[in-house]
Amino acid sequence: MTANDRGRGLGRAIRSEDRKAEIIQAAAEVIAERGYRGASLAAVAERVGLTQQGLLHYFPTKEALLIAVLDVRDQWDMASAALHGSAWPLEMIAGLVEYNATRRGVVQVFTVLAGDSVTEDHPASGYFKERYARVREWGARSLRSEYGDVLPGGLTPEQAAPLLVAVMDGLQTQWLHDPEAVDMPALFRDFVALLTAPRAADGTPGSA
Amino acid sequence: MTANDRGRGLGRAIRSEDRKAEIIQAAAEVIAERGYRGASLAAVAERVGLTQQGLLHYFPTKEALLIAVLDVRDQWDMASAALHGSAWPLEMIAGLVEYNATRRGVVQVFTVLAGDSVTEDHPASGYFKERYARVREWGARSLRSEYGDVLPGGLTPEQAAPLLVAVMDGLQTQWLHDPEAVDMPALFRDFVALLTAPRAADGTPGSA
DNA sequence: GTCTATAACAAGATAGAC
DNA sequence: GTCTATCTTGTTATAGAC
Known part of the structure; x- marks a missing residue:
């Protein structure tokens, strides 16, 4: 807390965390651009004005850096809500998709890694x-708290949840390949409409 | 055409095509396991009992081999139908998803490459x-020929088609990461139900 | 905390023998 | 058609100076 802490103790520790955050940010960018296997430590280091060896002072291995990227990115999206257990209404999820459409980089890291990570080891x-x-x-928990045990469209929360995730991921892939041709937020809302539009009353009881 | 063409001409040419097909198959396997960047020519060559240099006799570069893999795989799925213009009913697409669930390797090549390929260059x-x-x-064409300009669920074919593709891709990713937890064919049929179940008649004209 | 030097590999591709 | 030998480049990681 003293003025001449510069270069030592807490002051230094905070600086080090900043540096780490910088490196993680740069690593996410490079991974988005070239995939995990294609992302070299040297390329990441260059972006923050370090040598490859200087970078290894902060993260001992390439894998450690990847884990750090994943942990930080997690705090940005749904997974954060999922982690903390707070339910989101569908409208809020649609808002997230809208936001994602303005942040290509964030989307791209996850799309690239989600594909990459089905490979062995x-x-x-x-x-x-x-x-x-x-x-x-x-x-599923979010949908149940908003709609109960059956959504208006007829699916249970347990059926709808993996579909919701699939639509988000799948639209992202198509959008990344051709942003002009794929209106991701609009299409996601179309899907939401499918989930929440009441079905026609048929012979089955339950409509009255 | 003569009997002693063995080792020359047409006989040899056919053998060479067989060898190429073998190599393409092996390459698809290795790519599925390790991604495009992680797939070394040597690993592919080993699988067909060749050296890396022997393999390069058939495909001059790694990229040429990838293109060949893509071209051949295309003949296996929807893209083939798309190429030939023939419409598929939704039920047939659901059948394809069911089939895919028995062929992990085929699914994995596309999932890995679809992610990989959003990276630069x-x-x-x-x-x-x-x-x-x-x-x-x-x-969209298939859906229109089966349901006309609006599906029972309320979407147009142009809205439904990208969602259909997204669900297929997205479910594949989840299924590859955890086949036990994700019943891909059943979930896909849930989505089909959403698309095709009649909506409730509301105040809007058109239901009479 | 960051550097230079370097070890220790592994990659794709070419040249040329057989 | 397939091999051995080799070039060139790029990779992660370590050792140790400053």
């Missing part, structure tokens, strides 16, 4: 398996 | 952009 494969399970559960 | 990025556009168009 990928360092992020466990992460994604858990993440998907967590988000599906959270989605 | 990826040799397959043009391929996927075109493929998605083609499949969306074909999907």
Whole structure:
């Protein structure tokens, strides 16, 4: 707390965290551009004005850096809500999709890594398996708290949640390949409409 | 055409095509397991009992081999139908999803490459952009020929087609990460039900 | 905390023998 | 048609100076 802490103790520690955050940000960018395997430590280092060896002072291995990227990115999206257990109304999720459409980089990291990580012995494969399970559960809980045990469209929350996640992921892939041709937020809202528009009353009881 | 053409001419040419097909199959496997960047020519060559240099006799570069893999795989799925313009009823598409659930390798190549190819200067990025556009168009045409200008669920074919593709892709990703937890064919049929279940008649004209 | 030097590999591709 | 040998480049990671 003294004025001459510069270069030592807490002051230095905070600076170090800043540096780490900078590196994580740069790593996310490079991974988005070239995939995990294609992202070299040297390319990341260059972006923050370090050498490859200087970077390794902050993260001992490439894998450690990837984990750090994943952990930080997690705080940005649904997974964060999922982690904290707070339910989101569908309208809020649609808002997130709208926001995502303005942040290509964020979307691209996850799309690239989600694909990458189905390969053998990928360092992020466990992460994604858990993440998907967590988000599906959270989605089902959110939908149940908004609509009860059956959505207006006729599906249960447990049926709708994985579809919701699939639509988000799948639209992102198409959107990344051709943003002009794919209006991601509008299409997501079309899907929401499908989920929430009341079905016609048929012979089955329950409409009265 | 003579009997002693063995080792020359047509006989040899056919053998060479067989060898190429073998290599393409092996390449698809290795790409599924390790991604495009992680797939070394040596690993592919080993699977067909060749050296890396022997393999390069058939495909001059790694990129040429990737293109060949993509071209051949295309003949296996929807893109083939899309290419030939023939419409598929939704039930048939659901059948394809069911079939896919028995062929992990086929699914995995596309999922890995679709993610991989959103990165910069990826040799397959043009391929996927075109493929998605083609499949969306074909999907819309198929849906229109089965249901007309508005599906029972209320969406137009142009709205439903990209969602259909997104659900297929997105479910594949979740299924690859955790096949036990994700019943891909059943979930796809849930989505089909959403698309095709009649909506409740509201105040809007058109129901009479 | 960041650097230079370097170890230790692994990659794709070419040249040329057989 | 397939091999051995080799070039060139790029990778992660370590050792140790400053």
